[in-house]
Amino acid sequence: MVNAYVPKTLEDCLKLLNEFDLKIVAGGTDVLIQNRAPSQLAIGYKKDVCYILQIEELKKIYEDDQYIYIGSAVSLEEIMDSMIVPEILRNTILEMASPAIRHTATLAGNIANASPAGDSLVTLYLLDAEIEIRSMNNLRRMKVSDFITGVRKIELAKDELISKIIIPKFEFDQAYFKKVGPRLSDAISKVAFAGAYIVEGKKIKDFRVSFGAVNVTVVRADELEQKIISRTVKDIKKMKETIVSWYEKAINPIDDQRSNKAYRKVVALNLLREFIENLNL
Amino acid sequence: MKDISQSINKVDNDEKISGKAKYVADIKMEGMLHALTLRATIAKGEIVEIIYPKLPEGYFVVDYKDIPGKNIVKVIFDDMPIFTTGKITYLHEPIALLIGPDKFLVNELLKQVKVTYKEEKPLFDWVDSVIHYEFKKGEGFKPKKGDIIIEKSYETSYQEQLYIETQGMIGYMEDNEKITLVGSIQCPYYVKNALVQALDVEDKLVRVIQATVGGAFGGKEEFPSLIACQLAVAVKKIKKPIRLIYEREEDILSTTKRHPSKTTLKALMRNDKIISLAVKVGLDGGANIGLSGVVLSRALIASSGAYTIDNLDVQGDVFRTNTVPNGAFRGFGAPQMMFAIEMFVDHVAKKIGKDPFKFRVEHLAKQGDYTSTMGLYRDPILLEDMINKAMEVSDYKTKRKLFDQKDSYKGIGMSIFFHGCGFTGSGEKNHIKAKVKLKKQGDSVEILIAAVDMGQGVKTSFRKLVAHILDIEIERVIFNNPDTDYVSDSGPTVASRTMMIVGGIVARCAKEMKERFSEENFIVEKVYEQPSYIEFDEATFTGDAYPAYSWGVNVVEVEVDPVTYQVKLHKTWSVYDVGKAIDERMVYGQADGGLAQGLAYGYLEVMNHKDGKIMQKNMTDYIIPTAMDMPPMETYLFDNPYAYGPYGAKGVGELSLVGGAPAVAKAIEQAIKRQVYKIPVTPEYIMELVNNGKD
Numbered sequence: 001m002v003n004a005y006v007p008k009t010l011e012d013c014l015k016l017l018n019e020f021d022l023k024i025v026a027g028g029t030d031v032l033i034q035n036r037a038p039s040q041l042a043i044g045y046k047k048d049v050c051y052i053l054q055i056e057e058l059k060k061i062y063e064d065d066q067y068i069y070i071g072s073a074v075s076l077e078e079i080m081d082s083m084i085v086p087e088i089l090r091n092t093i094l095e096m097a098s099p100a101i102r103h104t105a106t107l108a109g110n111i112a113n114a115s116p117a118g119d120s121l122v123t124l125y126l127l128d129a130e131i132e133i134r135s136m137n138n139l140r141r142m143k144v145s146d147f148i149t150g151v152r153k154i155e156l157a158k159d160e161l162i163s164k165i166i167i168p169k170f171e172f173d174q175a176y177f178k179k180v181g182p183r184l185s186d187a188i189s190k191v192a193f194a195g196a197y198i199v200e201g202k203k204i205k206d207f208r209v210s211f212g213a214v215n216v217t218v219v220r221a222d223e224l225e226q227k228i229i230s231r232t233v234k235d236i237k238k239m240k241e242t243i244v245s246w247y248e249k250a251i252n253p254i255d256d257q258r259s260n261k262a263y264r265k266v267v268a269l270n271l272l273r274e275f276i277e278n279l280n281l
Numbered sequence: 282m283k284d285i286s287q288s289i290n291k292v293d294n295d296e297k298i299s300g301k302a303k304y305v306a307d308i309k310m311e312g313m314l315h316a317l318t319l320r321a322t323i324a325k326g327e328i329v330e331i332i333y334p335k336l337p338e339g340y341f342v343v344d345y346k347d348i349p350g351k352n353i354v355k356v357i358f359d360d361m362p363i364f365t366t367g368k369i370t371y372l373h374e375p376i377a378l379l380i381g382p383d384k385f386l387v388n389e390l391l392k393q394v395k396v397t398y399k400e401e402k403p404l405f406d407w408v409d410s411v412i413h414y415e416f417k418k419g420e421g422f423k424p425k426k427g428d429i430i431i432e433k434s435y436e437t438s439y440q441e442q443l444y445i446e447t448q449g450m451i452g453y454m455e456d457n458e459k460i461t462l463v464g465s466i467q468c469p470y471y472v473k474n475a476l477v478q479a480l481d482v483e484d485k486l487v488r489v490i491q492a493t494v495g496g497a498f499g500g501k502e503e504f505p506s507l508i509a510c511q512l513a514v515a516v517k518k519i520k521k522p523i524r525l526i527y528e529r530e531e532d533i534l535s536t537t538k539r540h541p542s543k544t545t546l547k548a549l550m551r552n553d554k555i556i557s558l559a560v561k562v563g564l565d566g567g568a569n570i571g572l573s574g575v576v577l578s579r580a581l582i583a584s585s586g587a588y589t590i591d592n593l594d595v596q597g598d599v600f601r602t603n604t605v606p607n608g609a610f611r612g613f614g615a616p617q618m619m620f621a622i623e624m625f626v627d628h629v630a631k632k633i634g635k636d637p638f639k640f641r642v643e644h645l646a647k648q649g650d651y652t653s654t655m656g657l658y659r660d661p662i663l664l665e666d667m668i669n670k671a672m673e674v675s676d677y678k679t680k681r682k683l684f685d686q687k688d689s690y691k692g693i694g695m696s697i698f699f700h701g702c703g704f705t706g707s708g709e710k711n712h713i714k715a716k717v718k719l720k721k722q723g724d725s726v727e728i729l730i731a732a733v734d735m736g737q738g739v740k741t742s743f744r745k746l747v748a749h750i751l752d753i754e755i756e757r758v759i760f761n762n763p764d765t766d767y768v769s770d771s772g773p774t775v776a777s778r779t780m781m782i783v784g785g786i787v788a789r790c791a792k793e794m795k796e797r798f799s800e801e802n803f804i805v806e807k808v809y810e811q812p813s814y815i816e817f818d819e820a821t822f823t824g825d826a827y828p829a830y831s832w833g834v835n836v837v838e839v840e841v842d843p844v845t846y847q848v849k850l851h852k853t854w855s856v857y858d859v860g861k862a863i864d865e866r867m868v869y870g871q872a873d874g875g876l877a878q879g880l881a882y883g884y885l886e887v888m889n890h891k892d893g894k895i896m897q898k899n900m901t902d903y904i905i906p907t908a909m910d911m912p913p914m915e916t917y918l919f920d921n922p923y924a925y926g927p928y929g930a931k932g933v934g935e936l937s938l939v940g941g942a943p944a945v946a947k948a949i950e951q952a953i954k955r956q957v958y959k960i961p962v963t964p965e966y967i968m969e970l971v972n973n974g975k976d
Contacts, residue, residue, distance in 0.1 A: 037388070185907045257902050273844075
C-alpha cells in the first residue's frame, strides 16, 4: 500500500516534497504504465505519490515580451489549443500519442520522463526551452537540454518540482517537426526531427536541427550549427553532404523491437538532407 | 418480400454500445477465486525443482498432478499438455495455476515461486519436420532439357490476432459434480470435448457457455481449450468458482499466432505460360503441432492461387521449434500462400518480359477447370468481370502506366484470390457432422446452434435468415449465446463455414418449420448433408477440397515517402463474390475489417521472436493500424449464388483478409521499382530494397 497526496496549492505541494520521498504524478500516462499491475489491482507504485494536477498555479499558459510560460500541470491538449504557443510545438504535440493521452498528459511529464523517444523534447531542444524548478527553499531555471542527462536521467532533487516550461520567442523563417512513427497515430517514434532557420540577405542567420530516438538524449549540436551559420544558403546547399557527414557522428541509434540502427540513421540523415534542400531565401 | 441482402441494424448494437453486454470480466460470482498462471522462464529444458511459498489458507496450486483424465488438450493433433509434467518446450509454457480469493496476494505468491531448471539448447531453426504433406497434379514438375525454370522464395512472419478482449474464462461447479465453464470462445464444443477428456467424466457432467466475445479472429478457436482444461481441473479440486483472465502481455507472449512461412516456387515455362509449378512450403508450428497440419493443408491446396496450372508438385512441412505454439488465425494458411503465389506470377511475368496483368489473366481459373487437387470448379467463376469492375472503379490501367514513371513514388497493386469455404476436404462430413435444432414454442422460434457471435454478426444474420424464411418479425426469433446444455453441436465458428454450412442447415430446418407452422410446439432437427458430388481423399489430396469457393479482387493505391520509406495508403477498391450477402452492411463490415487486417499483415504488423521470446509483447510495440492509417475503402459485391448455401451464401469471414498483403506489396513494388519477397514490407525493408535491391 502507498499513500497518495493531492495538494491544491504549490506551497502545499513543495512542503510535502520537502517532508516525504514522493513520486510526482501529473497526467500519469507514463508513470501508470511503468508501474502497471495485473488488471483490477491497484497501480503498482513503489513509493508514495503526489498528484499535482489539482494545483491551479501550475495550470496556466501566459507570455511576456520574451517568453511563453507553460505551467507543469497544463495538458498537452490545452497547449495544442493555445494560440500563444509556437506553431512548431503545437504541431509536435499533435503528432504525439492519441487524443485520450493528450487530454491528460503534460509537457513537464514528457520532460521528466526523459525518454530517448520523447517527441516534445526534440522541439523543446530546438527552441532552447528552459524549465523553472521549485523547492520549498529554492527556485532555479535551466535549459531542458541540461536538465536531461541520459536515458530517464534528470537533474531533479527529491524535494523539487518542475513548475513551468519557458519557451523563448523566436521568429523563424521556417520551423517544422517531423515524426517518423510506425503508424500515423498513437505510436512511439522510430526517428523524430525538428529544424528551424532564419535567413537574412542571402546568409543564414540562425540554423538549428535536432533529432530524437537516435541517441540516449535528443541530438542537437551547437558547434555544428555555428559552423553553418553565416554561410550563404547557396553554399550550405552545396556542402549538404559535408554537413550530413558532420551529423553522422552524433547520430548513434540502437536496434530494438520497433526498428533498427541502420534505418534510424539513414532516415535521420535523409531528414537533414531534406531540410537543407528546402532552405529558402 | 424484401431482398435478404438489405441491411438491418445488428441485434446486439444496443447492449454493446451501452456497455450492458457481459464479457467474462463483467461476471462476478459469490466466493469467486482468481487464478494466475505460473510460466516457464526458459525455452527448453527440464524442471528440476519448484519451491512454492507457504500458501495461506484458501490458496492453492493446481498442476498436472491434479488432472483426473488425460494430460492433453484435445485439439486436432493431440500434443499439447494441459500443464507440463516437467519438460519445457517453449518460453512461458504453463506450469501451474496459483489460485486464491485475493488477486493481489495470488500475484505476490506467484512472484515468490522459485523454479530451477536444467536448461537445454532450444531449437529455433526449421529443421524438425513433424508433418510432411505432398501431392501432385498432372505430371507434377518434370522439366525437359532447355526448359526455362524460374524460382523465387517468399517469407511471411507472425501475425497476432490482437482481439480487444484477452483470453478469459470462469469455471464453477453445479450440484457438486457438474463443471461449467463460461468463456470467451469460438467453439463451445471443442472446449466441451476437451474438458470431457481432461476430467474423464461423462458428457453430461460438463457444460460450456459462451460469454459475449470481444473479438477472436481464430485466436479463440483452439487456444481456449487449454485454459478451460486448466480451470476445470482447478474447479474440480477446489469446488469454488474460479476466474482466469489473461493480461495483455501474457496473452501476446503465450497464445497462438499466425504461422510464419517460407515458400519456394518454381515455374516451368513453355510458350510464355506456366506449364508446371513446384511448390515447397514451410511453416513454423512452434512447440506444439495442434492445428498446424490443417493450416498447412489449406496453404498447399491454395498453392496455385486463383489460377489454373495443369501440373503441380506440391510439398509442405510443419517444423517444430521451441517457440510459442502457432495456430488458427483468420485465413488459416491461405494468407501466406496467396502472398507467395500472387507475387510470384508477377515476378515470373516480369522475368519473361510479359505484362504481368495480361499474364495473370491468361492463367485465371475458369468454371470447369480442375483445382489443384483435381477437384472441379463446378460453379461459375466471375473473376474476369470482377477484375474489370475493379479496374474501372480504380482507374487501374491509367494509374499503372502513370506510376511507372521514374520519379513517381506511387504505386497501384492488384491481388486476385479465392478462399475455400468450410472445412478442408471431407472435414464437414467426416469430422464435424454439424447438427442443428430449430425450436418453435408458441409464437417464437429459437435457433439452437453452437455458432458464436464474436462481432461478425452471427446473432443478427441467423435471426434474419430464419425470420425471412418463416416470414415473421425478427423479434420472434431467439438466438441466445450457445450453452452446450441446450444447443446442438453445429461445429466450431471457424473456416468461413458458419453461414454457408450451418446457415444452410438452419435454412432447411426453417423451411420444414414453415410447412408445419400451424403446430404449436415442436423441434426440427437436421444434420449436414454434403453435396453428393463432393469427394476428397485426405491421404492423397485428391478431389474437391471445398464445397464452394469465394472469390475476391483487391486494388490498393499507395505512396512511399522517399525520405522516410513510410507507406501511405491512398485508397482501396475491392470486389467480392460471396455468393449472396445475407446482410450487405455486415458483409461490408467484414470486407473493411478483413482488408485492414490483411493490408496490415502486408505492410505494418511486425512481430518476431528473439531466442523464443516474442519481442512485440504489448499494444505499444505490436503495431496494428489506426483509423488514421486506413484509407477510404470501396467495396462491390457480385451475386453468384451457391446452390447449398442459404439464399446462395458462401463464406465471407476470411476472404477479405487473404488478398490484402499481396495487393499492398505489389503497390509498394511499383512505387519503389523493386521486387518484394517478404511481408511485412516495412520502411526498414523498403530502405534495404531501395538501396540494394534490383528492379
